[in-house]
Amino acid sequence: MQKIRVGIVGYGNLGKGVELGILQNKDMELVGVFTRRSPDEISLITENTKAYHINEAKDMTDIIDVMILCGGSKSDLPIQGPEFARLFNTVDGFDTHVKIPEYYDEINQHALQSKKTCIISSGWDPGLFSLNRLYGEVVLPEGRNYTFWGKGVSQGHSDAIRRVEGVLDAKQYTIPKDEALSKVRSGQMPELTTRQKHLRECYVVAKEGADLSQIENDIKTMPDYFRDYDTIVHFISKEELDRDHNKISHGGLVIQSGRTGLNNENNHIIEYSLKLDSNPDFTANVLLAYARAAYRLNKEGSYGAKTVLDIAPAYLSMKSNEELRRSLL
Amino acid sequence: MQKIRVGIVGYGNLGKGVELGILQNKDMELVGVFTRRSPDEISLITENTKAYHINEAKDMTDIIDVMILCGGSKSDLPIQGPEFARLFNTVDGFDTHVKIPEYYDEINQHALQSKKTCIISSGWDPGLFSLNRLYGEVVLPEGRNYTFWGKGVSQGHSDAIRRVEGVLDAKQYTIPKDEALSKVRSGQMPELTTRQKHLRECYVVAKEGADLSQIENDIKTMPDYFRDYDTIVHFISKEELDRDHNKISHGGLVIQSGRTGLNNENNHIIEYSLKLDSNPDFTANVLLAYARAAYRLNKEGSYGAKTVLDIAPAYLSMKSNEELRRSLL
Secondary structure, X not given: OOOEEEEEEOOOHHHHHHHHHXXXXXXXXXXXXXXXXXHHHOOOOOOOOEEEEHHHHHHHOOOOOEEEEOOOOOOOHHHHHHHHHOOOEEEEOOOOHHXXXXXXXXXXXHHHHHOOEEEOOOOEOXXXXXXXXXXXXXXXXXXXXXXXXXXXXXXXXXXXXXXXXXXXXXXEEEEEOHHHHHHHHOOOOOOOOHHHHEEEEEEEEEOOOOOHHHHHHHHHOOOOOOXXXXXXXXXXXXXXXXXXXXOOOEEEEEEEEEEEOOOOOEEEEEEEEEEEOOHHHHHHHXXXXXXXXXXXXXXXXXXXXXXXXXXXXXXXXXXXXXXXXXHOO | OOOEEEEEEOOOHHHHHHHHHHHHXXXXXXXXXXXXXXXXXXXXXXXXXXXXXXXXXXXXXXXXXXXXXXXXXXXXXXXXXXXXHOOOEEEEOOOOHHHHHHHHHHHHHHHHHHOOEEEOOOOEOOEXXXXXXXXXXXXXXXXEEXXXXXXXXXXXXXXXXXXXXXXXXXXXXXXXXXXXXXXXXXXXXXXXXXXXXXXXXXXXXXXXXXXXXHHHHHHHOOOOOOOOOEEXXXXXXXXXXXXXXXXXXXXXXXXXXXXXXXXXXXXXXXXXXXXXXXXXXXXXXXXXHHHHXXXXXXXXXXXXXXXXXXXXXXXXXXXXXXXXHHHOO
């Protein structure tokens, strides 16, 4: 069997996760990693594979079936997404929710022209969580959908704390509130405010001599990031932070609560939950499943931009449709 | 907007659930219910709609877009499935897992010939649980998948108890064992026996003067149904059974446990759970979402038998693809 030949653009945590993930998927092989850094600086885990400068990718269109774009949504993907869609089938995890429609349109236009298949906004949110929001609302239309994130580290909020005067380093955990979860699970379909849904817990290393109560106040009153939440601030040492808070674990829940029956007397709860030791590893594995779909859809002549919502689940599996029906349905 | 015109074949619990479900889906309308009984015996909830004898269906192919087959998998669907696939787009919940491949092939042959789209084995297991088994294993290929059923009533096991000498009536609940769930959720990927996974709890009404210990023994040693399980038997009165055990609630879980990382050091748990007050209502709603897909796929010229694994999620939703990307992705 000819393996699916995969390229990786960007070698941060996500790119490294994709590299490891390829080893778990027996129908795939890594062709190369593409980077804006000097390729010599990068040593890969996979044998007989190497890093290339990103500019070399355009000469390798005939030996790469799918390119996985592992850059950030803020500044990398808006440039790289369209660029690579002109040359390769691609998969990315573009996650700036509000800009997805415009990103989709741009990728779609390029991919249709180049006859490529480009799956955008894959991963777990957007991605698996989007799927569960959809499956939930179509099955229980008289209902309500809730998404909770965490417990997990929010990079954006951690960065915001680091910009507070007197702060040396910090990690921020987003945590769903138990009381909100219980209410949702009870089938009451509550209206929940931002404050009621999530808690923000911060582990902060202060600079020597800094005013701790000032730092705590600056964090808790920060607009957009913390003001609308219950926020807990712990001051710890740099050693503690590095020892106890070095994981990139994450997770969350999508819950659909709905009713049926002549008088809406029957409650139904669909709950989808993720508990992830490594956010980038897991995200990488989702991107790879969708890389398989991109490869196959392209072979079938299904071109353009796609999202997880457009892709029949069977395309994600190595197994034949017959085998899926026999063993898994 | 032209509504999707739906017919229902069979008016038991599931058929009634479909009738109610149509009221929740604003893009659908009920054309009629088809029954083998005398149609006069049946009074529908929906206004301006009536019951027909099942033989009348063949004359209504031009006013019904999708027929929902609500008969049983044992004796109804093997006959009705192929018969209706020659005339209508159909959706059914065929759930005899071992016979799915052969049922698929037969429906597929008829549907291709008639240019109809027939979705088989929809519902929650097979159905939503199948989807989650697939999404789980493609995302965490170095992992293991677990399906638990319950807490819920097993009709087959309740029937088996009723056939025991001295038993007047009975209900049997299948219950996942907490210890097994905890082990699975911990990421240990345990090997679990039948006995370790589920408990069987029986509520039994004995006939007057019956030998209770004999009944209990007959139940607990019954091959296939109970012998391989830990079984609890409660004797209660007919009044208690009718009062406390009249619900047709059900549920269950699909859990994928998997590992990533250079040394498999990262655990990931994906958990999908259903808690359903009414098994037939919920199943009916799943069938309806797939009826929408059958209707659309047929319009696009995608004929033949399909399963939930073959259908892109977006086909299930009333919303346009643009709206889905904007609001839900």
